[in-house]
Amino acid sequence: MNVLVYLDSADGRVKKPVYEAISYAKKLAQSAGGQVHGLILGSSEEANLKSLGKYGLDVAHHVDDTRFSSFDSRAYSMAIGRFVEENPCAHVVFAFNHRGKALAPRVAARLDLTYVPGAMALPAEDGTVVRGVNSGKAFAHVKANKSGMVLAVMSNAAGLLDESAEASLASFDPGLGDDAFSVKVVKVEKMEGGIPLTEADRVVSAGRGLKGPENWGMIEELADTLNAATACSRPVSDVGWRPHHEHVGQTGITVRPNLYFAIGISGAIQHLAGVNQSRTIVVINTDPEAPFFKAADYGIVGDAFDVVPKLNAALKAHSAA
Amino acid sequence: MNILVPVRKVPDTTAKIAFTSDGKSFDANGVQFVMNPTDEWYALVRAVELKESLGGKITLINVGGADNDQIIRKGLAIGGDDAVRIEGDDRDAHFCAKAISAYAKANSFDLIITGKEAIDDNGFQLAAMIAEYMDWPFISQATRLDVEGDVCHLSREIEGGHEDIEVSKPLVVSASKGMAEQRIPNMRGIMMARSKPLNVIQAEDSSVASEVAKYALPPEKGDVKLIDADNIDELITLLKNEAKAI
Numbered sequence: 001m002n003v004l005v006y007l008d009s010a011d012g013r014v015k016k017p018v019y020e021a022i023s024y025a026k027k028l029a030q031s032a033g034g035q036v037h038g039l040i041l042g043s044s045e046e047a048n049l050k051s052l053g054k055y056g057l058d059v060a061h062h063v064d065d066t067r068f069s070s071f072d073s074r075a076y077s078m079a080i081g082r083f084v085e086e087n088p089c090a091h092v093v094f095a096f097n098h099r100g101k102a103l104a105p106r107v108a109a110r111l112d113l114t115y116v117p118g119a120m121a122l123p124a125e126d127g128t129v130v131r132g133v134n135s136g137k138a139f140a141h142v143k144a145n146k147s148g149m150v151l152a153v154m155s156n157a158a159g160l161l162d163e164s165a166e167a168s169l170a171s172f173d174p175g176l177g178d179d180a181f182s183v184k185v186v187k188v189e190k191m192e193g194g195i196p197l198t199e200a201d202r203v204v205s206a207g208r209g210l211k212g213p214e215n216w217g218m219i220e221e222l223a224d225t226l227n228a229a230t231a232c233s234r235p236v237s238d239v240g241w242r243p244h245h246e247h248v249g250q251t252g253i254t255v256r257p258n259l260y261f262a263i264g265i266s267g268a269i270q271h272l273a274g275v276n277q278s279r280t281i282v283v284i285n286t287d288p289e290a291p292f293f294k295a296a297d298y299g300i301v302g303d304a305f306d307v308v309p310k311l312n313a314a315l316k317a318h319s320a321a
Numbered sequence: 322m323n324i325l326v327p328v329r330k331v332p333d334t335t336a337k338i339a340f341t342s343d344g345k346s347f348d349a350n351g352v353q354f355v356m357n358p359t360d361e362w363y364a365l366v367r368a369v370e371l372k373e374s375l376g377g378k379i380t381l382i383n384v385g386g387a388d389n390d391q392i393i394r395k396g397l398a399i400g401g402d403d404a405v406r407i408e409g410d411d412r413d414a415h416f417c418a419k420a421i422s423a424y425a426k427a428n429s430f431d432l433i434i435t436g437k438e439a440i441d442d443n444g445f446q447l448a449a450m451i452a453e454y455m456d457w458p459f460i461s462q463a464t465r466l467d468v469e470g471d472v473c474h475l476s477r478e479i480e481g482g483h484e485d486i487e488v489s490k491p492l493v494v495s496a497s498k499g500m501a502e503q504r505i506p507n508m509r510g511i512m513m514a515r516s517k518p519l520n521v522i523q524a525e526d527s528s529v530a531s532e533v534a535k536y537a538l539p540p541e542k543g544d545v546k547l548i549d550a551d552n553i554d555e556l557i558t559l560l561k562n563e564a565k566a567i
């Protein structure tokens with residue numbers, strides 16, 4: 001049976017977390033003896049769609065309809081539902097990003113499939129899928145009671161395939177009436193440049209140890225050198241030193257990058273909850289007793305104002321070498 | 322304006338997480354439970370603010386056992402008018418969402434406001450499922466919610482920013498940081514909460530879509546490697562060759 005993956009996109013281009021969702025779907029499809037079909041709603045770029053063959057996509061189905069330019073989970077769910085009715089699939093795969101979180105549970109409810117949010121790996125031999133619970137403090141091995149699953153996958157769940165194939169293109173018309181659409185986006189504000197936290201492979205995060213917002217220049221420079229996104233602890237966003245969307249932790253955003261730098265952050269349990277699934281954690285803190293060191297792979301006991309500029313210079317020299 | 326606010330009971334943010342020795346269930350021994358932070362701080366408080374300016378009624382709804390009544394009473398103290406508890410196990414989101422939407426369909430609400438994510442389930446799933454069962458629009462991770470006649474004005478988080486939206490009632494909204502400021506219940510609220518109605522009902526459909534075969538704790542982290550602040554190059558070598566992170 002085939003596997004469907006929802007090709008979440010912005011400005012016609014498929015978003016980065018979807019690449020891994022495609023590779024995850026490919027591995028599922030291979031064990032189900034089927035192909036990976038993708039569905040993209042709204043505008044799209046042909047070359048971009050074809051290139052997704054690299055990650056394992058067999059066919060990209062394009063719904064060419066400008067009514068999908070505002071994200072409306074109800075209309076999107078209807079469109080995906082219609083597609084699956086006409087093209088039966090064993091499973092439906094999403095990236096566990098903003099839209100995936102809003103849409104995948106709807107699709108699961110609509111199609112009466114088991115939903116697995118934040119899948120961290122492919123199904124095990126017994127069919128269970130592992131996901132993080134209790135804010136990264138534990139895992140649950142979920143067993144599906146329905147015939148198929150909707151899986152929203154976390155980064156690092158399956159790795160990226162690198163195949164020398166192109167996806168073929170098809171079009172699809174879900175035949176929705178205007179009454180399916182009800183959400184009107186009136187304004188979009190996006191940060192200029194920089195990498196969105198939720199899409200970053202590397203994150204440079206700083207806390208109250210930085211003393212004030214005027215000191216974030218060196219954090220931004222380090223992030224820039226590393227091609228990383230910036231993040232912060234909760235008190236830092238509470239007092240307005242940094243925007244809310246940078247707040248990571250139990251009550252903020254959960255991230256799972258390959259590399260997480262924690263600078264001047266004590267490592268309170270609520271902070272760790274949002275970042276402890278990062279592959280590699282580096283902590284820079286003046287206090288050798290800071291709890292964050294217990295969760296770290298590498299640590300420097302030192303003053304951020306001394307260490308960060310030195311680190312940045314050394315990294316620059318390294319990438320120039 | 323009638324608003325339904327689903328609230329969940331979760332382990333306190335500082336709770337040490339443990340499971341029974343067979344790994345089948347959560348070990349509640351010595352754990353303090355609280356109302357899920359985003360439900361309490363944002364969803365409920367915004368509902369109270371909307372009621373204060375527009376009138377109407379706030380109903381709290383919870384799926385769980387009698388041990389949840391304490392957090393439901395806290396919600397009534399913050400400003401809910403009445404509450405419903407649907408007797409049942411809160412582990413399966415499909416079951417919870419079906420039960421809550423069945424109640425919502427049988428009564429009339431303009432808005433359903435949830436928290437964005439339960440800090441134990443981390444599923445971001447209930448609100449979207451409720452919306453699907455209701456066949457309503459759903460705006461997730463909203464940081465603003467204003468109501469003007471039939472139209473709701475919202476902002477929601479997107480990758481690296483936010484967007485402003487208009488959508489007509491009825492709808493489901495999940496609340497994120499920014500929507501409201503936490504309120505501490507006062508003595509009068511706590512006294513009044515005692516006499517507000519808390520009805521317990523049974524779910525009609527008890528089917529579940531998933532079960533947890535087992536819970537597990539993450540492997541212990543090895544010791545941190547400390548690097549001298551004067552030897553930054555060593556860190557870079559380790560990140561490159563050992564962690565393969567740069």
Ligand SMILES: Cc1cc2nc3c(=O)[nH]c(=O)nc-3n(C[C@H](O)[C@H](O)[C@H](O)COP(=O)(O)OP(=O)(O)OC[C@H]3O[C@@H](n4cnc5c(N)ncnc54)[C@H](O)[C@@H]3O)c2cc1C
Nearest residue numbers: 207208209233234249250251264265266270271286287304
């Ligand atoms: C219900 C609840 C939910 C919460 N949710 C979150 C959450 O989601 N995310 C979150 O982050 N927090 C959360 N918190 C708050 C959390 O408990 C901590 O208070 C917070 O994480 C501390 O932030 P911090 O580490 O930046 O500041 P602090 O605890 O003040 O730590 C600052 C650190 O900087 C170090 N330092 C000082 N000067 C320097 C210097 N020059 N160079 C290097 N290091 C220096 C200090 O040694 C210290 O370790 C929550 C709390 C509660 C009660």
Ligand SMILES: Nc1ncnc2c1ncn2[C@@H]1O[C@H](COP(=O)(O)O)[C@@H](O)[C@H]1O
Nearest residue numbers: 327384411435436439442444445446447
């Ligand atoms: N058992 C429950 N009873 C009532 N509301 C719930 C329950 N579980 C979750 N919710 C609501 O759904 C939101 C999202 O939870 P979740 O999908 O589990 O991350 C929470 O913030 C609550 O508002």
